[in-house]
Amino acid sequence: MTTTTHAPFDFTVSPDPGVTAVPFGRLLRVELRKLVDTRAGFWLLTAIGLITVAVIAVFLFVADPDQLTFINFVGATATPQSILLPVLGILAVTAEWSQRTGLVTFTLEPSRLRVAVAKLVAVTLVGLLAVGVALGVAAISNVAGMVFLDGAGTWNVGAANVRDFFALQLIGIVQGFAFGMLLMNTAAAIVLYYVIPIAWNVLFSMVDSLGKVAPWLDLNTAMAPTFEQQTFKSGDWAHIAVAGTIWVLVPLVLGLLRLLRREVKSA
Numbered sequence: 001m002t003t004t005t006h007a008p009f010d011f012t013v014s015p016d017p018g019v020t021a022v023p024f025g026r027l028l029r030v031e032l033r034k035l036v037d038t039r040a041g042f043w044l045l046t047a048i049g050l051i052t053v054a055v056i057a058v059f060l061f062v063a064d065p066d067q068l069t070f071i072n073f074v075g076a077t078a079t080p081q082s083i084l085l086p087v088l089g090i091l092a093v094t095a096e097w098s099q100r101t102g103l104v105t106f107t108l109e110p111s112r113l114r115v116a117v118a119k120l121v122a123v124t125l126v127g128l129l130a131v132g133v134a135l136g137v138a139a140i141s142n143v144a145g146m147v148f149l150d151g152a153g154t155w156n157v158g159a160a161n162v163r164d165f166f167a168l169q170l171i172g173i174v175q176g177f178a179f180g181m182l183l184m185n186t187a188a189a190i191v192l193y194y195v196i197p198i199a200w201n202v203l204f205s206m207v208d209s210l211g212k213v214a215p216w217l218d219l220n221t222a223m224a225p226t227f228e229q230q231t232f233k234s235g236d237w238a239h240i241a242v243a244g245t246i247w248v249l250v251p252l253v254l255g256l257l258r259l260l261r262r263e264v265k266s267a
Contacts, residue, residue, distance in 0.1 A: 022109050024118065031092070031115075031122035040091055040186075044084065045126075051080040052134060056141045060149065068151025073138035074165060075227070081134055081169055086176025089123045090189045093180040093255075102264045112260050120177055127173040131166050160231040168226045171240070175219070175248045181255030184262070215239040219247045 035041045059076045060068070093116070096102035109115050145151030176193055183189040197220050204214045204221070214221045215236075222239035225232055232240070 021111075022114075024114065027109060027114060027118035028121055031118045032125070034095065035088065035092060035122060035126055038091070038095060040095075041088065044088055044091065048081060048084045048088075048130065049133075051084070052077050052137060055080055056137060060141060060145060065145075065150050066152045068142065068145035068149060069154045069156055070138060070142045071154075071157045071161065073141045073145075074135065074157060074161070077134035077138050078165060078168065078226070081130060082172055085127055085130060085169055086172045086179075086193060087190060088126065089173045089176030089178075090180035090186060090193065092119045092123045093177055093259075094184055094186040094189060097184045098186050106264055113256070116181070116256060116259055120174070123173055123177055124170060127170055128166070131169050135162070135165070158231070164226045164232050167232075167240075168223055171219070171223070171244060171248065174252070178248055178252035178255055181259055182251045183255075184258070216242045217246065219243040 036045060055076050056073065059073065063072070096105055105115060106112055142151070142153055142155070146153035176189070179193045180186070180189045183192065197218070200218050201220065204210045204218060210217075215224075216222070216239055219240070222236065222243040225236055
């Protein structure tokens with residue numbers, strides 16, 4: 001009598017060689033389109049443009065002629081962008097959950113990490129474009145001030161100022177993206193993004209002993225030199241690295257972990 005042995009079943013599923021992954025370029029194009037396809041995204045971008053132009057117009061006719069310089073116009077454009085661009089980062093990631101489109105997105109592209117990277121690259125590219133447009137508007141306004149309002153018109157901006165302007169806006173966008181991914185709720189992310197820094201600043205202003213550590217723990221304090229039309233020094237970059245780790249990198253990592261584990265529902 002012989003005994004027949006059977007090999008254990010192999011439940012491993014081999015990938016179909018005829019199926020290829022979605023190219024990252026296509027994912028990126030989709031995420032870029034999502035930023036303007038929704039009413040919230042479209043009107044946010046429109047508001048950024050209109051408010052930037054309005055601020056420049058007010059500054060042109062209110063400021064003294066000697067204040068009409070390129071660096072002051074850049075500062076004028078920086079204010080509305082630094083406030084509103086982070087909201088774009090929040091909307092880019094929370095829309096999948098508030099609009100109930102996550103099931104479709106993650107079915108067509110099961111790798112949530114690739115989707116998250118595509119979203120981050122998309123908002124970063126839009127942020128870079130917005131900053132470039134802001135610099136162009138500031139340059140045109142500076143020329144207009146010289147021609148029509150006898151403005152000083154000095155071009156007192158170096159490469160370091162432009163670098164820091166880009167860094168300021170991009171850090172804000174990535175921070176908004178991180179808050180959105182961590183909370184996955186548009187309203188909560190927007191409220192906390194603006195409320196926490198205010199509460200943090202109040203705490204530091206009330207407790208004098210915390211003044212020395214404020215640049216290390218408060219990202220707005222660390223980036224204050226750009227608002228004062230100065231450039232970042234080596235010590236400032238150290239402050240940004242530490243405060244940025246607390247307020248940008250840690251929420252980004254925690255948000256990514258939550259994104260990878262959260263259940264996707266259609267309703």
